[in-house]
Amino acid sequence: MTMTPYAKIARDGLWNNNPGFVQLLGLCPLLATSSNVVNGLSLGLATLFVLTCSNAAVSAIRAYTRPEIRIPIYVMAIAALVTVVELFMNAYLHGLYEILGIFLPIITTNCVLIGRAEAFAAKNPLPRAAFDGLMMGLGFTLALATLGGLREVLAQGTLGSGAHLLLGEPFRGAHLTVIPEYRGLLLAALPPGAFIGLGLLVALKNSIDARLKARALQAQPIAQSSPQAI
Amino acid sequence: MNVKSSPHLAVQPTVAQVMRDVLLALIPGVAAYVLFFGPGVLLNLALAAASCLAFEAAALRLRGKPLRPFLGDLSALLTGALLALALPPGAPWWLVATGCFFAMVLGKHLFGGLGYNPFNPAMVGFVVLLISFPLEMTRWPGPQPLWDAATDALSSATPLDHVRTQLGLGRTLAEIGGDAPLGWLAGRGWEWVSLGYLAGGLWLLARRTIRWQIPAGVLGGLFLTALAFWAADGDRYASPPFHLLSGAAMLGAFFIATDPVTAATTPRGRLLYGLGIGVLTYAIRTWGNYPDAIAFAVLLLNICAPTIDRYTQPRVYGHRPRQEP
Numbered sequence: 001m002t003m004t005p006y007a008k009i010a011r012d013g014l015w016n017n018n019p020g021f022v023q024l025l026g027l028c029p030l031l032a033t034s035s036n037v038v039n040g041l042s043l044g045l046a047t048l049f050v051l052t053c054s055n056a057a058v059s060a061i062r063a064y065t066r067p068e069i070r071i072p073i074y075v076m077a078i079a080a081l082v083t084v085v086e087l088f089m090n091a092y093l094h095g096l097y098e099i100l101g102i103f104l105p106i107i108t109t110n111c112v113l114i115g116r117a118e119a120f121a122a123k124n125p126l127p128r129a130a131f132d133g134l135m136m137g138l139g140f141t142l143a144l145a146t147l148g149g150l151r152e153v154l155a156q157g158t159l160g161s162g163a164h165l166l167l168g169e170p171f172r173g174a175h176l177t178v179i180p181e182y183r184g185l186l187l188a189a190l191p192p193g194a195f196i197g198l199g200l201l202v203a204l205k206n207s208i209d210a211r212l213k214a215r216a217l218q219a220q221p222i223a224q225s226s227p228q229a230i
Numbered sequence: 231m232n233v234k235s236s237p238h239l240a241v242q243p244t245v246a247q248v249m250r251d252v253l254l255a256l257i258p259g260v261a262a263y264v265l266f267f268g269p270g271v272l273l274n275l276a277l278a279a280a281s282c283l284a285f286e287a288a289a290l291r292l293r294g295k296p297l298r299p300f301l302g303d304l305s306a307l308l309t310g311a312l313l314a315l316a317l318p319p320g321a322p323w324w325l326v327a328t329g330c331f332f333a334m335v336l337g338k339h340l341f342g343g344l345g346y347n348p349f350n351p352a353m354v355g356f357v358v359l360l361i362s363f364p365l366e367m368t369r370w371p372g373p374q375p376l377w378d379a380a381t382d383a384l385s386s387a388t389p390l391d392h393v394r395t396q397l398g399l400g401r402t403l404a405e406i407g408g409d410a411p412l413g414w415l416a417g418r419g420w421e422w423v424s425l426g427y428l429a430g431g432l433w434l435l436a437r438r439t440i441r442w443q444i445p446a447g448v449l450g451g452l453f454l455t456a457l458a459f460w461a462a463d464g465d466r467y468a469s470p471p472f473h474l475l476s477g478a479a480m481l482g483a484f485f486i487a488t489d490p491v492t493a494a495t496t497p498r499g500r501l502l503y504g505l506g507i508g509v510l511t512y513a514i515r516t517w518g519n520y521p522d523a524i525a526f527a528v529l530l531l532n533i534c535a536p537t538i539d540r541y542t543q544p545r546v547y548g549h550r551p552r553q554e555p
Contacts, residue, residue, distance in 0.1 A: 185328075186362040196336065203340075 004124070006131060012192045013135025020143025020198075025111040029103045030144060031194040035155070038162045040148025042096050044141025046085050047107055047136070054078045054113055057135030058121040059198070074117045075108065082108045096167040112140060143201070150197050155180025155189035243439075245344070249304035251439045252485060256311060257431035259481065262426035263315070266419035268320030268374045275311060277323055281330035282310030285439075285451045289339035305344050309333055312352035312486060316371045316478060316525070317359070325366050329355035350492045355523045360520065373419035389417025390477045391521040393468055402465040417476055424480040431484025440488040443497055447504015447513075448483035449474060455512040473512065482507070482524035487531075494535045499542035506531045 019025045029047070034040045057077045058065075065073055086104050089097040097104065107113070116136055121129040152159060157179035164172035187193045243251075263271045286306040290297050300306075313329050333355030341347045346480050370388050396406045434440045450474050459467035473479060478486070487493060487507050494503035507527045514523030 079275075181364070186364075187358055188362075190361065 006128070009128065009132050010135050012136075013132065013139045014142065015139070018139040018143060018205075019112045019115075020140050020147075021138055021202050024202075025115055025117070026140065027039045027198075029106065030108060030140075030147065031191065031198065031216045033100060033103050034144055034147040034151055034194055034197075035189055036152035036162065037145055037148045037160050038096075038166050038222065040144035041145075042093075042139065042166055043100055043103060043112060044144040045135070046089070046100075046104060047110065047112070048137030048141050050078065050081045050085055050107055051113055051137040051140075052115060052130055052133035055116055055121040056130040058080070058117040059124060060127030062122050070118075070122065071114070071209075077119070078113050079108045093165065098170070099162075099165065110135060129221060138220055147194070147197050147201060150201070151188045151193055153178050154185045154197075155187075155193065157183055234262020245303040245305065248439055248490070249308045249343055251434060251437060252308055252391035253304065255425075255434045255439075255551055256485065258314070258429045259423055259426035260315070262422045263319075266373050266375050267319055267371060270371065271284060271315070271361075273493045274314040274317055274321060274326060277326045278314035278317075278330055280310075281327045282306045282313070282334055285331055285334035289335055289343075293339065293343070295343070295468060302345070303344065306334065309338070309352045309355075312325060312481075313355050315481060316352070316356045318367065318482075320371060321366060325359060325363060328362075329359045331355075332358040334549050344493055347491060348535075350486060350489050350528055353486060353528050356525045357529060360525070375419070387399075388421055388477065389472075390515065393472075394515075395464060396522050402474050405466065420477075421475040424475040425483060426511060427480035431480065431528060435483060440484065441497070443500035444488045444493060445483040445503040446479075447501045447506075448477070451505040452512050453508070454481060454508050459512075460515070467516065473515070477515070477522035478524040479511065482511070482528060483515075486524065487528055490533060492528075492532045494538040494542070496539055496542040498544070498551050499535075499538040502538050502542065503535060506534065 013019075017023060026047070029043055033043045054074070054077055058074055061073070068196075086097075086109070089100075089104065116133060120132045124132070149159060153160065157177065159176040159178055161175040162229055163174050164170070185193075188197065218219060234344075260271065260275070283301060283306050287297055287301060290359035310330060310333075313333055314326065317326060317329065333351040336358075337354030338347045339342065339348055351406055368391065370391075393403070393406055397403070431440075431445060435442055437443070451472045456468065456470040456473040460469050483504070487504060494500050507524070510530060511523045511528035514520065514526055518526075520526070
């Protein structure tokens with residue numbers, strides 16, 4: 001089996017196979033914690049950490065894992081890592097821990113983690129698996145933060161409110177007011193806003209892809225693209 | 231008279247003809263509205279019509295569709311008119327424009343334009359506004375008849391809202407009956423607006439632009455449910471005529487629920503669809519959080535319309551009904 005090049009792993013995780021916008025995995029935290037940038041970013045970073053470590057762990061033990069019981073083994077590895085993150089956040093980022101609530105332990109059941117363990121980590125050597133976890137995690141964080149930003153601007157007219165929860169006391173109140181004196185579109189803060197926002201972002205990504213494809217097709221010489229002309 | 235021999239094929243009316251009929255049928259209701267509540271509603275209508283046309287044109291442009299045939303079919307104008315009639319007169323301009331944006335772009339064009347939208351666009355816009363801007367959406371002016379300039383334009387609760395609040399405070403309907411927002415059957419002024427919509431709706435029925443099943447279902451469902459509860463406890467549940475002539479019941483039954491794109495299409499299905507809207511409207515009005523419920527009921531039944539159609543297919547002549555294995 002040929003090794004997947006690192007560049008492709010990065011491209012897949014961040015864009016082509018983005019867990020949030022393309023695979024539409026992990027929708028539960030994606031929709032529930034994206035009410036603002038800080039919440040989205042925090043849960044994204046927690047997932048990123050767990051995903052990188054769990055991919056590495058699954059890859060490291062892949063030779064000893066019996067296929068019949070591989071899923072429980074993956075879940076146990078992931079659950080152990082989630083517990084570490086949860087305890088860490090409870091101790092050092094308690095405000096954030098309170099806000100994210102159930103969505104922190106529920107990372108265990110996030111389909112992105114099992115999905116990557118099964119589809120990539122169990123078949124690839126450790127460095128590549130860890131890199132895949134990092135890139136997929138970054139892609140997921142990107143999706144969460146973008147959706148969080150979109151919803152926060154529409155709902156409150158600010159960006160980065162509550163930054164002190166993630167960065168510490170000096171950053172209290174250090175948010176950007178994008179639209180001053182904004183009345184606020186309550187819909188964006190409510191669950192339907194998450195669904196509509198995600199739908200719009202997926203549409204935006206697809207339209208960017210279509211545009212890039214059309215441009216690439218145009219740049220290609222015609223003789224190459226139609227071999228049946230002979 | 232020049233009569234051709236059979237077969238006689240009826241010419242299907244074009245989309246523009248249907249939309250024009252529906253727009254014309256709104257005139258009596260709008261006239262009553264202006265008469266009892268002042269010309270504020272006309273401003274809403276103009277603003278909503280202009281915004282809807284603008285958003286429709288922008289969406290068509292983005293989708294690379296020709297402008298003229300789609301703008302000329304008057305459907306955007308009708309969406310704007312229905313949305314404007316659902317908003318409080320004198321609503322701020324950005325409220326109307328936001329509603330039109332959600333109606334035309336998210337409710338209609340993202341799904342593929344006229345004929346492909348699963349939800350009634352005007353109601354999508356209305357519900358987005360109601361959920362997002364509850365303050366502006368519940369600030370209704372009180373009756374301000376054209377012939378009585380002395381009446382001041384204080385904002386007041388709509389009759390439905392008033393009855394709901396006062397019932398919540400423990401008063402009985404007999405006591406509430408004499409309050410300012412209430413008239414001889416329903417709300418003061420509102421009953422005439424509703425009767426205006428009823429007149430326009432009956433004209434549409436007579437012209438066969440709409441079929442009887444949906445309005446009969448909506449009004450029948452609302453009437454029968456209200457009757458049952460009113461008969462059981464007339465002090466705590468408003469009378470059937472009050473429900474029929476308050477809020478958007480008439481507008482909803484004849485103009486909103488009958489949208490040919492989003493409603494059920496089989497004869498029995500239309501009746502069921504209408505009944506569903508009527509019963510749900512009563513339920514949400516009585517036990518829900520919002521005073522009026524036509525918009526929510528219509529959207530909820532819009533979701534059910536394809537399923538209703540599937541199970542109410544009429545039997546084709548000469549065929550046995552399909553046996554389920």
